[in-house]
Amino acid sequence: MITDVGHIALIISCVACLYAVVASLLGVRRNDERLVQSGRTAAMLVFPLVLAACIGLWYALLTFDFSVKYVADVSSLATPLFFRITALWGSQNGSILFWNLLLSAFIFAAMLRSWKEDKELLPYVTAVVCTVTLFFIAINLVAANPFTRFDFPPTDGRGLNPLLRHAGMIIHPPMLYAGYTSFLIPFGFCIASLAVGRRDNLWLIKSRRWTLVGWAFLASGLLLGARWAHDVLGWGGYWGWDPSENMPFVSWLFATAFLHSAMIQEKRGMFKNWNVLLMAVTFVSIFFGTSFIRSGLLTSVHAFAQSNLGPMFLGFMVLILAGTIILWFKRLDTLRSENKLDSWFSREGIFLLQNVLFVSTALTIFLGTIFPTITEAISGVKITVGPPFYNQVAGPQLALLVILMGIAPLLAWRKANAQAIGRMSIIPAIAAVLSLIVLLVTGPGQIIPSLCLALCVYTFVQTLLEYGRGVQARVRTAGESIPTALWHLIRRNQRRYGGYLIHIGIVLIAVGTIGKGFYGTDVIRNVKLNESFSAGRYTFTYRGISNVTCEFSDCQSVQAALLVTSASDGGLIGAVFPHRDSYPVQQYTATLADITGSFNEEVYVILAGWESAGTTASFQVYVNPLINWIWLGGIVLIFGFLIAFWQLEPGTVRRTAQLPQTVGAPSK
Amino acid sequence: MKPKFIIGIGIIIIAVIAIMGFAVAGNSSMEVAVNDVVAQRAQGVDLTQRSLKLTGVVVGDSIQYDAGSLHLEFDVVNSRDDLLANGAKAPRQRVVYQGVKPDTLVNEAHAIVTGKLSGDGKFYAGQAQDSLMLQCPTKYQSADTASR
Numbered sequence: 001m002i003t004d005v006g007h008i009a010l011i012i013s014c015v016a017c018l019y020a021v022v023a024s025l026l027g028v029r030r031n032d033e034r035l036v037q038s039g040r041t042a043a044m045l046v047f048p049l050v051l052a053a054c055i056g057l058w059y060a061l062l063t064f065d066f067s068v069k070y071v072a073d074v075s076s077l078a079t080p081l082f083f084r085i086t087a088l089w090g091s092q093n094g095s096i097l098f099w100n101l102l103l104s105a106f107i108f109a110a111m112l113r114s115w116k117e118d119k120e121l122l123p124y125v126t127a128v129v130c131t132v133t134l135f136f137i138a139i140n141l142v143a144a145n146p147f148t149r150f151d152f153p154p155t156d157g158r159g160l161n162p163l164l165r166h167a168g169m170i171i172h173p174p175m176l177y178a179g180y181t182s183f184l185i186p187f188g189f190c191i192a193s194l195a196v197g198r199r200d201n202l203w204l205i206k207s208r209r210w211t212l213v214g215w216a217f218l219a220s221g222l223l224l225g226a227r228w229a230h231d232v233l234g235w236g237g238y239w240g241w242d243p244s245e246n247m248p249f250v251s252w253l254f255a256t257a258f259l260h261s262a263m264i265q266e267k268r269g270m271f272k273n274w275n276v277l278l279m280a281v282t283f284v285s286i287f288f289g290t291s292f293i294r295s296g297l298l299t300s301v302h303a304f305a306q307s308n309l310g311p312m313f314l315g316f317m318v319l320i321l322a323g324t325i326i327l328w329f330k331r332l333d334t335l336r337s338e339n340k341l342d343s344w345f346s347r348e349g350i351f352l353l354q355n356v357l358f359v360s361t362a363l364t365i366f367l368g369t370i371f372p373t374i375t376e377a378i379s380g381v382k383i384t385v386g387p388p389f390y391n392q393v394a395g396p397q398l399a400l401l402v403i404l405m406g407i408a409p410l411l412a413w414r415k416a417n418a419q420a421i422g423r424m425s426i427i428p429a430i431a432a433v434l435s436l437i438v439l440l441v442t443g444p445g446q447i448i449p450s451l452c453l454a455l456c457v458y459t460f461v462q463t464l465l466e467y468g469r470g471v472q473a474r475v476r477t478a479g480e481s482i483p484t485a486l487w488h489l490i491r492r493n494q495r496r497y498g499g500y501l502i503h504i505g506i507v508l509i510a511v512g513t514i515g516k517g518f519y520g521t522d523v524i525r526n527v528k529l530n531e532s533f534s535a536g537r538y539t540f541t542y543r544g545i546s547n548v549t550c551e552f553s554d555c556q557s558v559q560a561a562l563l564v565t566s567a568s569d570g571g572l573i574g575a576v577f578p579h580r581d582s583y584p585v586q587q588y589t590a591t592l593a594d595i596t597g598s599f600n601e602e603v604y605v606i607l608a609g610w611e612s613a614g615t616t617a618s619f620q621v622y623v624n625p626l627i628n629w630i631w632l633g634g635i636v637l638i639f640g641f642l643i644a645f646w647q648l649e650p651g652t653v654r655r656t657a658q659l660p661q662t663v664g665a666p667s668k
Numbered sequence: 669m670k671p672k673f674i675i676g677i678g679i680i681i682i683a684v685i686a687i688m689g690f691a692v693a694g695n696s697s698m699e700v701a702v703n704d705v706v707a708q709r710a711q712g713v714d715l716t717q718r719s720l721k722l723t724g725v726v727v728g729d730s731i732q733y734d735a736g737s738l739h740l741e742f743d744v745v746n747s748r749d750d751l752l753a754n755g756a757k758a759p760r761q762r763v764v765y766q767g768v769k770p771d772t773l774v775n776e777a778h779a780i781v782t783g784k785l786s787g788d789g790k791f792y793a794g795q796a797q798d799s800l801m802l803q804c805p806t807k808y809q810s811a812d813t814a815s816r
Contacts, residue, residue, distance in 0.1 A: 234771070240798055341673060349673075356677050360684045367688070372699055382699035384721050386782065387798060389695040393688050524768060526736045580771075589771040608768035609735040618735045620768050 003068060006056015007147040010097070013049035013104070014141060016042045017134035024123035024130075036123045040111050043126050046133060047108035050100050054088060057097060057146055061087055067153035070094055070146040076159035076585070078554040083160050086170045090160050092309075093146035095173060100140055102174075102181040103133045110185045110210070118206050124192030129184050135316050143309055159554055162583045162590050166232050176221030176248055180286045182214035183255070187283040190276055194327045199334045204262050204275065209645060215259055216641040218252045223634040234591030234606045236522060236622030238630065239513075241390040246369045247289025250362045254282040257358035264351050268413065269338030273328065274355070276335060280324040285366075287317035345418065347411045354404045361397040365390060391517070399452055402510050405503050406459030409466050425458075427465060432458035449518035453511060460507045463500050470497075490643060498644025505640055508633030515626025522622045524608070528615065535621035538596075538603055539567045540576075545607070545614035548579065555581045560607040560617055564596050578607040578619070601625045697721045697782055702746040705785065706759040715785045722783070722791055725751055726802075727760060728775025740765040741790075744779055751776065765793040765800050772802035 020042035027035030057070070061084045066072040074090035075083070089095040107129050115122045140146070164170075186207035193203035225245065226238040239245060258278040261271045291313025328335075341348050367374075368389055372382040406428065410421050436454035443450065467486065474485035490497040523535040532541040543561040550557035559579035565572055576594040583589070597603035602624040610617035697719035700708075705722065708715055724744025731742040743760040745751045750758045763781050773779070780801040783793040793799040 235797060237797060341670065344672070344676060352673065353676070353680075356680050360680065364684060364688055371692070371696075382721075383696045384699055385692055385696050386796065388796075389691045392691040392695070393684070396687065397684070524738055526738060588774070591771050606768070608738070609733070611735050616736060618738060618768060 002059040003056045003065060003147065006053040006059070009049045009052035009056065010137065010141060010147075013046045013053065013100075014134065014137045016045045016049060017130045017137060020046070020130040021127050021134065024126040028123045036126075039123060039126050039130075043130050044108050044111045046130070046137075047101075047104040050097070050104045050137070054097060054101050057088060057094060058085065061085070064157070066155070066157050067149050068146075069148045069150055072150070072154055072157040074157070074160050076157040076554065078552070079157075079159050080552070083165060083170075087160050089173050089177070090164055093140070093144040093148075095177070096136065096140050096144050097146050098174070099177050099181060100133065100136050102178050103129075103136060103184060106182050106185055106210075107133065110188075118189075118202055120196050121189060121192040121198075121203065121206075124195045125185075125188040128188040128191045132184055132320075139309060139312060143312065159583075159585055162552075162555065162581070162588050165552065166228055172221055172224040172228055175217050175224055179214050179216075179218030179221050179248075180251070180290070182210055182217060183251075183283050183286060185210040186214070187279055190279045191324065191327065194276065194324075194331045194334075197331055197334050201266055201269075204265055208262065211255065211259060211262070212641065212645055215252070215255045216638065216645070218248060218255060219641075220634065220638055222248055222252060223631070223637075227631065230627075232590065232592070234593055236520075236593075236604045236606075236620070236624060238516070238627065241368075241387040243369050246365050246390075247285070250366045250369075251282060251285045251289055253358050253362035253365070254278060254285055257355050257362070258282055260351055260358070261355050264348055268348060270341065270348060271352075271355075272337060273332060273335035276324075276328055278355075278359075280321070280328070284317055284321050284324075285362075287313060287320065291317060343415045345411070345416050347408065347413045347416070350404060350408045350411050354401060354408065357397050357401050357404070361394050361401070364393045364397070368393065398510070399455065402459055402507065403455055405506065406455075406462040409463070409500070424465070424469075425462070428458045428461035431461045444519055446518060449514050452514045452518075456507050456511050456514070460504060463503050463507070466500055467497065494647055495644045498640045498642070501640030501643060502637050503640075505633045505635075505637030508629045508636060510633075512626050512628065512630030512633060515629065516624050519625040520623065520627075522620060524618065524620045526616055526618045533619075534567045536601075536603070536623040537567050538573065538621075538623075539565045539570070540605070540619065540621065541565070542617060542619070543575075545610055545617060550581050552581075552583075554585055555583045557581045558607070558610075560610070560614075560619070562605065562619070564603075576603075576605045578605045580607055597623070599628050602627050699723065702744055702759060702761045705761050705791075709789075716787060718784075719782065719794075720785060720791075722761065722763070722779075722781045724761060724779055724781075726773060726775060726777045726779050727751060727758075730760075730762075731769075731773060733769045735769075738767055740767065740769050740773075742773065744781075748776055762790045763793060763800075764790050766795070767800070770800060770802055773800075777802045 020039045023035050023039035023042060027033070027037075027039060057068075059065075060068045060071045061075055062081070064071070064075070064077060070091065070093055071087075074087040074094065079087070083090075087094070089098040110125070110129070186203075189203040189207040189210075222245070225248075229235075229240070230238040258275065261275055261278060264271045265275050291310050341352065343349055344353065368385045372384045375381060375383040407421070407425075410416070410424055432454040435457040436450055439445075439450040439453055440447070467489070470489040471482055471485045474480050474489055475482060478485070478488075480488065521536060523533070525533040527533055527542045529542060529544055532539050534540070541563040543563055545558055545560045548557050548559045557579050559577050562576050562578075563572075564574050564576055574596055576596050578594040579592050581590045581592060591606050591608070593604045593606045595602055595604055602622075604622040604624055606620045608618035608620050699721040700715075700723070702722070702724040705715065705720075722744065724746060725748050727743040727745055731740075733740045741762060741764050743762055745754075745758040745760045763779070765781070781791060781793045782796065782799045783791060785791050
C-alpha cells in the first residue's frame with residue numbers, strides 16, 4: 001500500500017514538473033508574475049513527491065516485500081537493515097529514483113531562496129531544471145521503474161551484491177550522483193542568463209556555490225570510488241582508467257577549469273563566452289558519461305550493457321547541447337570581453353594556460369575512452385587504449401598543472417613582475433632541489449618520479465608560503481599573534497585560502513599517485529605451511545588457514561595467518577590475516593586484503609587460493625609506497641572546500657573584487 | 669585575442685596531439701570477439717602479430733587453475749546465448765593467464781582479456797594488471813536477474 005502510494009507520488013511529480021515548465025514559460029510570455037510563482041511552487045513540490053516515492057520503495061525494502069522486483073533483486077531476508085536502506089541505490093532503477101531525489105532536492109533548495117536581483121532569471125531557471133528533471137522522472141516511470149511487481153513473488157530475494165557491501169560503496173554513488181545533479185542548478189542559471197540576454201556576471205555569482213558543491217561532491221565521489229576499488233577488489237590498485245572512472249573524472253576536470261575561469265570573469269570581465277561553453281560542456285559531459293557507460297558502446301567492466309537507457313540519454317543530451325549552442329550563438333554580442341589579455345606572464349595569462357591544459361587533459365582522456373567507438377565507426381574494428389596511454393598522455397599534462405598551481409598565485413593581474421616572482425620562488429626552489437637530491441641519493445633513484453616529487457615539493461612549499469606571507473603582513477600591520485593572524489587571514493578571504501588548501505590536497509594526492517605508480521611493486525607466491533617469502537623489506541611466514549565467522553550471515557569466510565618480519569634484521573613487525581568470503585547464493589567470492597606496513601608504505605596482502613586444506617596457499621603482496629597520501633590529500637581537499645564554501649562573512653566576496661595590483665600582496 | 673596567445677595555445681594543442689599519437693601507437697590493442705578469432709583463423713589470417721583485446725563469455729567447466737604455479741586456463745565463447753544454445757559445441761577460445769585466479773571468474777562471466785594469440789592456438793593474457801578483466805557488480809546483477 002505505502003509502496004503504491006510512492007509509485008503514485010512519482011507519477012504526480014512528473015505532472016508537477018511538466019506544470020512548472022509550462023507555467024514558467026507562459027508566465028514570461030504573458031508577463032504574469034502569478035503564473036511564474038505557481039511554476040516555482042510546482043517545482044518545489046517535486047521534491048516532497050519524489051521523497052514520498054523513495055519512502056515507498058524504502059518501505060518495501062524494509063518490509064521484505066519481494067513482490068516488488070527491485071526489492072527481490074537487491075535484498076534478501078539475510079540483508080541487514082543498514083544495507084536494505086542503502087539498497088535504494090543498489091541497482092539501476094532505484095539509483096535513478098535516488099538521482100531524481102537529489103535533483104529535486106537541489107531544485108527545492110534553489111527555489112527556496114529569495115529571488116531579488118535575479119528575479120528575471122527565475123522562470124527560465126525553473127523551466128530548464130524542471131525539463132531535465134521531467135526527463136529523468138519519465139525514464140523512472142517508463143523505462144526503469146523500481147515499483148514493477150512480480151506476478152508470482154519469490155519467497156526470498158537475491159541479496160545485495162557482495163561487492164557493494166562496503167562503506168565506500170555506500171557513500172560513493174550518492175556522492176557522485178550529488179556531484180552530477182548539483183550542476184543542474186548552475187547550468188539552469190547559465191541558460192537563463194543567456195535567454196534573458198544579460199551582460200553581467202549575475203549567473204556566475206548566483207550559482208557559484210552550487211558549482212563548488214558539485215565539484216566537491218564529484219571529487220569525493222571519485223576518491224571514495226577509488227578507495228572502494230582498493231579495499232574490495234583485491235588488486236592492490238585504486239584507479240584503472242576504466243570508462244566508468246574516466247567519465248566522471250573528465251566532468252570533474254571540466255568543472256575545475258570552469259571554477260578557475262569563472263574567477264577571471266568575476267574579476268576582469270573576461271572569458272565570458274568561454275565560461276558559458278565550459279558550463280554547458282561540464283553539464284553535457286555528465287550526461288554523456290552516464291549514458292555512454294550504460295549504452296553498451298564501450299567495453300567496460302562497469303557497464304551495464306543490457307540497459308536500454310543509453311540511446312534515450314544520448315538523444316536528450318544532443319538536444320541540450322544543440323539548444324545551448326544555438327542560444328550561445330544568438331547571444332554572442334552579450335558575451336564580449338570587458339578587458340583584453342595583455343601578457344602570458346599575468347594571472348589571466350596563466351589562468352588561460354591552465355584552462356587550456358584542463359580542457360586538453362579532459363579531452364585526451366575522453367578521446368581515449370571513446371577511441372574504440374571512433375575507430376569502429378571509421379574502420380569497423382574497435383581499437384582500445386590501455387592504462388599506459390592515459391599515464392603517458394594525461395600524466396605530463398597533470399604534472400604541468402601541478403607546477404602552474406604553485407606559480408599562479410604569485411602572478412599579478414595584467415602583467416607580473418618577473419624579479420618579484422623570482423624572489424618569492426627562492427625558498428620553494430631550494431626545497432625542491434634539496435628534495436630532488438635526497439630522493440636521487442637515498443631513494444630508489446629514478447629520475448622521472450624524483451623530478452615529479454620535487455615539483456610537488458615546490459608547489460607545496462610555495463602554497464604554504466602564501467599563507468605565511470599573508471600572516472606575516474597581518475602580524476606586521478595589525479600587530480596580531482600568529483594564530484589570530486592566520487584565523488583572520490582565512491576568514492577575510494575564505495575562497496582564496498580554502499582554495500589554497502585544496503591545492504595542498506591535490507599536491508598530496510599527486511605525491512600518492514607518483515609513489516604508487518612509480519615505486520609500487522608486487523609479488524605472487526605459492527608457499528607451504530611455515531614457509532617464508534619476501535616482498536620488499538618484509539618477510540612473510542605462512543602459518544595456516546582457518547574458517548572464521550563472516551560479517552554477513554549469507555557468507556562463509558576462510559582466513560589465512562601470516563607472520564610479518566623485517567627482511568633485513570628479522571625483527572617482528574606483526575601479523576596479517578587476509579581472508580576470502582564466499583557467497584553461495586550469489587556464486588561469488590570476495591578476496592579481502594589485510595594491510596600492514598606504515599603510513600608511507602602500505603603492504604597489501606591477499607589470500608589468492610589454497611590447496612589440501614591449507615598445506616599450501618598462494619599469496620599476492622603489493623607494496624604501495626605513499627598510497628595513503630592520496631586519502632590524506634582527499635581529506636585536506638574536502639576541508640579546503642568547506643572553508644571556501646562556508647563563508648563566515650558573506651560580505652567578503654565583494655571586497656575581494658578589488659584587484660591586488662602588486663605581486664604577492666596579501667589580499668585584504 | 670592577440671596572435672601570441674593563439675600561437676601559444678596552438679603549440680600546446682599540437683604537442684598534446686603528438687603525445688597522443690605516440691601513446692596510441694604504443695599502447696593500443698584491437699578488440700575482437702571469439703567468433704572473429706575463430707572465423708579469421710579458419711580463413712588463415714595471422715592474428716599473432718598484434719596486441720588483441722579478446723571479449724567473450726567464460727565457460728565454467730573449462731576453468732583449470734593450478735595454484736602452485738599460479739597457472740590459469742579457461743575457455744571463452746562468443747556470447748551467453750551461444751553458450752546456452754550450443755553448449756559444448758559453441759566455438760571457443762582457450763585463454764592462458766599467469767597469476768591469481770580472480771574471484772569474478774565464474775561460469776557465464778563476461779571476460780575482457782588483453783594479450784596475444786600464440787602459434788599454439790591459445791590466447792596468452794599479458795602481464796599488466798588489467799589484462800584479465802571480468803564483469804563488475806552492476807552488470808553481474810542485471811545479467812543474473814535476466815537469467816532467472
